[in-house]
Amino acid sequence: MTSTSPVPAAPDLAEGRRLLHEMLRLRRFEERCVELYSAARIRGFMHLYIGEEAVAVGAMASLRADDAAVTTYREHGHALAKGLSARSIMAEMFGRVEGCSRGHGGSMHLFDAERRFYGGNAIVAGGLPLAVGLALGDKLRGLDRVTACYFGEGAMAEGAFHESMNLAALWSLPVVFLCENNLYAMGTALTRSESQTDLALKAAAYEVTSWAVDGMDVLACRAASRRAVDIARAGGGPCFVEYRTYRFRAHSMYDPELYRSKEEVERWKQRDPIDALDRRLTEAGYLADGERAQMETEIAGEIDDAVAYAEEGTQEPVEDLTRYVLRRASS
Amino acid sequence: MTSTSPVPAAPDLAEGRRLLHEMLRLRRFEERCVELYSAARIRGFMHLYIGEEAVAVGAMASLRADDAAVTTYREHGHALAKGLSARSIMAEMFGRVEGCSRGHGGSMHLFDAERRFYGGNAIVAGGLPLAVGLALGDKLRGLDRVTACYFGEGAMAEGAFHESMNLAALWSLPVVFLCENNLYAMGTALTRSESQTDLALKAAAYEVTSWAVDGMDVLACRAASRRAVDIARAGGGPCFVEYRTYRFRAHSMYDPELYRSKEEVERWKQRDPIDALDRRLTEAGYLADGERAQMETEIAGEIDDAVAYAEEGTQEPVEDLTRYVLRRASS
Amino acid sequence: MTAPAPGPTTTTFRQAYREALRDALRRDELAFLMGEDVGMYGGCFGVSTGLLEEFGPERVRDTPLSEAGFVGAGIGAALNGMHPIVEVMTVNFSLLALDQIMNNAASMLHMSGGQFNVPLVIRMTTGAGRQLAAQHSHSLEGWFGHIPGIRVLAPGTLEDARGMLWTALQDPDPVLIFENGRLYGTEGELAPDAGPVEIDHAAVRRAGTDLTLITYGGSLPRALEAAELLLADGISAEVVDLRTLRPLDTTTILASVSRTHRAVVVDEAWRTGSLSAEVSARIMEGAFYELDAPVARVCGAEVPIPYAQHLEQAALPQPEDIALAARELVQDHG
Amino acid sequence: MTAPAPGPTTTTFRQAYREALRDALRRDELAFLMGEDVGMYGGCFGVSTGLLEEFGPERVRDTPLSEAGFVGAGIGAALNGMHPIVEVMTVNFSLLALDQIMNNAASMLHMSGGQFNVPLVIRMTTGAGRQLAAQHSHSLEGWFGHIPGIRVLAPGTLEDARGMLWTALQDPDPVLIFENGRLYGTEGELAPDAGPVEIDHAAVRRAGTDLTLITYGGSLPRALEAAELLLADGISAEVVDLRTLRPLDTTTILASVSRTHRAVVVDEAWRTGSLSAEVSARIMEGAFYELDAPVARVCGAEVPIPYAQHLEQAALPQPEDIALAARELVQDHG
Numbered sequence A, B: 001m002t003s004t005s006p007v008p009a010a011p012d013l014a015e016g017r018r019l020l021h022e023m024l025r026l027r028r029f030e031e032r033c034v035e036l037y038s039a040a041r042i043r044g045f046m047h048l049y050i051g052e053e054a055v056a057v058g059a060m061a062s063l064r065a066d067d068a069a070v071t072t073y074r075e076h077g078h079a080l081a082k083g084l085s086a087r088s089i090m091a092e093m094f095g096r097v098e099g100c101s102r103g104h105g106g107s108m109h110l111f112d113a114e115r116r117f118y119g120g121n122a123i124v125a126g127g128l129p130l131a132v133g134l135a136l137g138d139k140l141r142g143l144d145r146v147t148a149c150y151f152g153e154g155a156m157a158e159g160a161f162h163e164s165m166n167l168a169a170l171w172s173l174p175v176v177f178l179c180e181n182n183l184y185a186m187g188t189a190l191t192r193s194e195s196q197t198d199l200a201l202k203a204a205a206y207e208v209t210s211w212a213v214d215g216m217d218v219l220a221c222r223a224a225s226r227r228a229v230d231i232a233r234a235g236g237g238p239c240f241v242e243y244r245t246y247r248f249r250a251h252s253m254y255d256p257e258l259y260r261s262k263e264e265v266e267r268w269k270q271r272d273p274i275d276a277l278d279r280r281l282t283e284a285g286y287l288a289d290g291e292r293a294q295m296e297t298e299i300a301g302e303i304d305d306a307v308a309y310a311e312e313g314t315q316e317p318v319e320d321l322t323r324y325v326l327r328r329a330s331s
Numbered sequence C, D: 001m002t003a004p005a006p007g008p009t010t011t012t013f014r015q016a017y018r019e020a021l022r023d024a025l026r027r028d029e030l031a032f033l034m035g036e037d038v039g040m041y042g043g044c045f046g047v048s049t050g051l052l053e054e055f056g057p058e059r060v061r062d063t064p065l066s067e068a069g070f071v072g073a074g075i076g077a078a079l080n081g082m083h084p085i086v087e088v089m090t091v092n093f094s095l096l097a098l099d100q101i102m103n104n105a106a107s108m109l110h111m112s113g114g115q116f117n118v119p120l121v122i123r124m125t126t127g128a129g130r131q132l133a134a135q136h137s138h139s140l141e142g143w144f145g146h147i148p149g150i151r152v153l154a155p156g157t158l159e160d161a162r163g164m165l166w167t168a169l170q171d172p173d174p175v176l177i178f179e180n181g182r183l184y185g186t187e188g189e190l191a192p193d194a195g196p197v198e199i200d201h202a203a204v205r206r207a208g209t210d211l212t213l214i215t216y217g218g219s220l221p222r223a224l225e226a227a228e229l230l231l232a233d234g235i236s237a238e239v240v241d242l243r244t245l246r247p248l249d250t251t252t253i254l255a256s257v258s259r260t261h262r263a264v265v266v267d268e269a270w271r272t273g274s275l276s277a278e279v280s281a282r283i284m285e286g287a288f289y290e291l292d293a294p295v296a297r298v299c300g301a302e303v304p305i306p307y308a309q310h311l312e313q314a315a316l317p318q319p320e321d322i323a324l325a326a327r328e329l330v331q332d333h334g
């Protein structure tokens, strides 16, 4: 157990371009979501991941397709990175049958059985016990799959965090706890929500292998996640990784952001994970002139297509309102 | 913060006799309860404290009369040590109006407003948030009172433990968390309930001053409690003390004790806190021949009196069944 | 010469709730507000904006995400003589604090033989209708209405939004106030001297003769709208606003039904086991021989509330649904 | 020559539940039992004694005190293809897991657009009557009956205690089984080949003509006792055992009431907002014109259950109370 950062992985710049593309994809997708929200095409609560892309992209890169993910309401990025199509996510936010949750879930509840994407949980820390159970299922059946469980640092004050860490550690389950520490829970700064702000230290108190990593560096994120996933898959029990990141936007679409200064946000924007990787790739000669522009074009095309798909999607007939409440109808 | 035992206090043998008397009082009281339970004079769930007397007696000795206590269903000992009369406790268990909770609470729910004894909570860890709130109330009103919160080691797996520790530490509240580690939660051994079995270490992860102490040594218990109470009262925030103890009897009156061996129980009985103190006092010449017998006589008298009082107590009229549901009746 | 009394001012439920909080914090020095993001953030729904600045962080206390912890702490502080106002951001999260509410706040007085009362107020947002989907759209105030040892309030008018808090705060027992989220932005007129209101009685919000619509909170405006629709059909509907969900004011309910002889209960919660069932059962018990037709219920569909707008709206009682049920009651059971 | 079929054997509810568990663990290799003290201790109420020895610690899994954690873990394991049987020691502690049950187990299928069902069984003890006082005497199964997306069962007979678990376990949706604590020691005859039972219908446990007593679980024996008392007065009571509290079998209820024209609902939960209200409301809606008298309710008193035996008994529906209500219904509303 340790609570210091691992030795940074040797930068794998060959894969860097794929990671850049993926982060850009998340970013542009959400930027479009903002427009669509203003146009009232998307409704309800919507939480943006902008600024935190390195975490989901880095972490998902270390999962196998048959590994599971459990996330929060701030999960557009995780869903995209886990392989859900932009189409199915956008259609979901438009409330369409073609959406990944048939339009029942919206932004906060993306699901995909095929990709083992277990949601979008909008109760803070509510997904952690599920992740423990998914991992328990794998262990009981002798499968070498891992469950990745994402949550914010705010969730660590909830009782469910504590119970889940203890169960996972006690039973040595293959679950990886990925804490996205963006320093705020809505308007509550970490220092005002945790008596112990070194979160990896907090996790280590459960005898869980824990460390922190720079959440603005996608390569570091990927390396840290890989290490955690490898340990969990090899039977080493759960791991906990704190990703030190920041959300560039408001908590949700209704947040006056009274709790932090513009300067602070600007400072963090200097560390934009996309720009950082772009610079690094460019400097290393891995990104030729025009390649970034080409990525942008490709992504814009994908998103345009997703929006068109969502626009054309169908509405669940009202007669089917209660059709999916129980799988078995009573006789 | 530390997780090692404090230097044992210089044995204060002058007070030793009082402590011996008090522990004996708890012991004999509960032994009588067992008889009364068999005779069906006491009903419901009843949990005995026998073997753990040094903790309540040692810890309460460091409280001021105006300090508060919050405990569990295993609280006969705490109640007696906090100054509730044997009469009012016995009458409570007989379901009498003269009982400390008017016969509404029984063994698991002893209360006393005058002595700031806030129960008897039968939901494991359910009392911890209350203790935090009591301490918050004192802090907000500028009172230098302390709240002592007793719970078993099993409670530490509950979310409420985690949330309470964090709140108390974050807000630097005058609450002392007293963990009675008797190694079992019903039939579940500590090693099967906690990934981290060094409980003081677990508590230290909240930045709470924490240590462990021999819970079979009443003088050590008293010293540890005093240290914790002093810190809390002086504005040093919450403390956590683990008392390493053992229950000599079954979890409750319906426990076949399949989960531990007779040998283990016998080994611990060798460390009976009453015998230990008796020996120590006798060896030091503080306990003369016949003094112990005199204590026993006195205590037997007190308990006989309590039983007679309970027997003669009155029943709440059934018409008053709902009288105390709300203090204000609706108009 | 006396200045003319100032006329009513236009305000919203959000502002009315905020004024009530400000007033309470000014007048009762034992009162303090505590909950997630009530301070720096200004309140999840903007209710407490500005209060931190006015009263400081001790009296407008932000809490970590730990519903059981801080609700329990509110109970403890109340036991210790304070008058906490605990905000649970929404009823959805109150499930995490239910043990504290039922087993401590509600039970303490009786369980302690009358020694320990808990002068606590818990506020929370309730209701669906804003496309927040299954986990953020519960209407569980009816559940709380099942618990002895607490009072449950549900403001449906600006007067009650402004006035219930103070009365609740002076109450020696735990009082829960359910604020319907759809109403926060609703505007209306409020007298500038609006103040505390009593919390023991239901209110007839509109008199009528042909049937009684019984409801509360977020469904009150819809029932009033339905009454308008019915008027166009020549049906005169009385509208009873329960206001206090526990203890229910059965007298007012029965008196109205005894005049109109027909009733529709409107409740946006899931139909089975909602408060509407209790109201229907009480009418059965207390006014059976007055009824010209069976009491009808218009409730939420029994489904985890879906995100898609058309589905969500279909799951909730609309004025047209209420009017339809009322018409059937009057026509088919003429 | 065939051996004569073995006759019924005397057994208790405790043993019937245990046999059901043993059977499930033998026949369904995806099934496992998990909860506090189900293993080493032998079950808080002795239900699972011996199962750890037979099936080992992986399949009879003791958990730490962490109701939200292990109920949620059960949901996750079910999502992952297992068939967990989670024991929450008593309904009183289920409050700590209510968020997981409502927001995850019950919502998942609909919220995911039909993708993720949760084949989970949750068992718990319910009810008062053993002098366990306010925090250990809840009867909250009616609350769970409010939640769409789950099924709620309440065995009131040995056959159901033995037979409901297997059916529940084969169900693709979450099923909650409420075991009344007073019944564990109750003895009766059970056929040696007793096996799975259907879980969709209420049952008429005793036929009668003058009125219907409607109840379930721990109150079933009391209702049957009341029927005996009534017989002595020349009143013939039919007794309907709801068995499944969600979804309610309204058809059987209405059919019975349409025959007898009078009904008393018996529910040991606090009266206001208990399941009894829903049953009354459904009769109101479905059989109003069949009623010769208002449906009556005999319920628990609205008080945190007190310890003292005489007070606790006064708080709970007794056979005499049921008979009294029934007599009034027949006599006063003749």
Ligand SMILES: Cc1ncc(C[n+]2csc(CCOP(=O)(O)OP(=O)(O)O)c2C)c(N)n1
Binding pocket: A074, A122, A123, A124, A125, A151, A152, A153, A154, A155, A156, A180, A182, A184, A185, A186, A251, C036, C065, C067, C089, C093, C096
């Ligand atoms: C149990 C619960 N309480 C409160 C909320 C309201 N809420 C939604 S998000 C949030 C902040 C969560 O912060 P964090 O866990 O750090 O995640 P982030 O939003 O920063 O990604 C709060 C308080 C909730 N959804 N669930």
Ligand SMILES: Cc1ncc(C[n+]2csc(CCOP(=O)(O)OP(=O)(O)O)c2C)c(N)n1
Binding pocket: B074, B122, B123, B124, B125, B151, B152, B153, B154, B155, B156, B180, B182, B184, B185, B186, B251, D036, D065, D067, D089, D093, D096
């Ligand atoms: C929330 C909750 N879950 C389960 C129980 C049942 N129960 C009562 S005592 C107990 C064991 C508690 O162990 P511990 O905290 O170590 O205290 P001890 O009894 O050893 O003093 C359990 C499981 C309960 N009362 N409350």
Ligand SMILES: [Mg+2]
Binding pocket: A152, A153, A154, A180, A181, A182, A183, A184, A185, A186
């Ligand atoms: Mg955060």
Ligand SMILES: [Mg+2]
Binding pocket: B152, B153, B154, B180, B181, B182, B183, B184, B185, B186
């Ligand atoms: Mg213990």
